[in-house]
Amino acid sequence: MSLHIAAKKGEIAETVLLPGDPLRAKWIAETFLEDPICYNEIRGMLGYTGIYGGKRVSVQGSGMGIPSSLIYCHELITAYGVKNLIRVGTAGSYQKEVKIRDIVLAMAASTTSSINHSKFKHANYAPTASFELFMKAVQYAKDHQIPITAGNVLSSDVFYADDPESYKLWAAYNVLCVEMEAAGLYTLAAKHGVRALAILTISDSLVTGKGASPEERETGFSEMVRIAMGTL
Ligand code: HPA
DSSP states (O other): OOSSOOOOTTSSOSEEEEOSSHHHHHHHHHHHOEEEEEEEOGGGOOEEEEEETTEEEEEEOOOSSHHHHHHHHHHHHHHHOOOEEEEEEEEEEOSTTSOTTOEEEEEEEEESOSHHHHHTTTSOOOOBOOHHHHHHHHHHHHHTTOOOEEEEEEEOSOSSOSOTTTHHHHHHTTOOEEESSHHHHHHHHHHHTOEEEEEEEEEEETTTOOBOOHHHHHHHHHHHHHHHHHTO
C-alpha cells in the first residue's frame, strides 16, 4: 500500500483511467468492467480493478486540480508500476466550434499552474500527450465513428476566474478548452517514462455560457470511457 492508496502490490492494472470524481470511478467500474473489485476507499477516493474486453484495467478517482491528481498519479506510477494513465474528465469550451458533449483529446496542455515554471527555472516546458495512446484513441474513435477534436487545452489552477473574459487570450491562441489536471499528468508521466493521455468531454461553454444536461453528461462520459478502453 502507498500513503493514499490501500491496494496491495499487483492489485492495480498497468492501465488506469482517471476520473476526477470518485463516484464516477465507481460508475465506470460498475458500468463497464466485469468483476470489479474496489481496492481503495482512503479519503473516499475510490479505486477499482476489473476486466474490459478480456484485459485488466483499473479506474481511480483523482480529485480536482493538479495537486490532488498528482498525489494519486505519483503513487500509481512509483508504488504500483502503472504504465498508462488516461484522464477521463470534463472541460469548459473556449471556442464556439467546440460544443457541449464534444470530445477533445488533449495533444498538449498549457497551464496557469506554477509547477513547471519553478521546476524549469522560469523557462516554459510543453507538456504533451503520449503519441502512442493518442494514436490509439484517434484510431478507435475513427473505427467507431465517434467524432473527436484534438489540440491544445488549458489546465487551470482556478475553476472560478476573477476575470470572466480572461479565457479570450487562450482562445485567441487556439486553446480549445479548460480543465484542471492534464498539464500536471503529462509532465509527471514524462518524468517517469510512462504514457499519459487526457480525454475530455465538454460539459460547459465559456463562449455561450451553456452547460450540459445530466443526460448529455452521461452519454458524453460513456463515449469518452469507450475511447479510453479502446486504447487497451
Ligand atoms: N474550468 C475548469 N475546469 C472545468 C471547467 C471549467 O470551466 N469545466 C469543466 N472543467
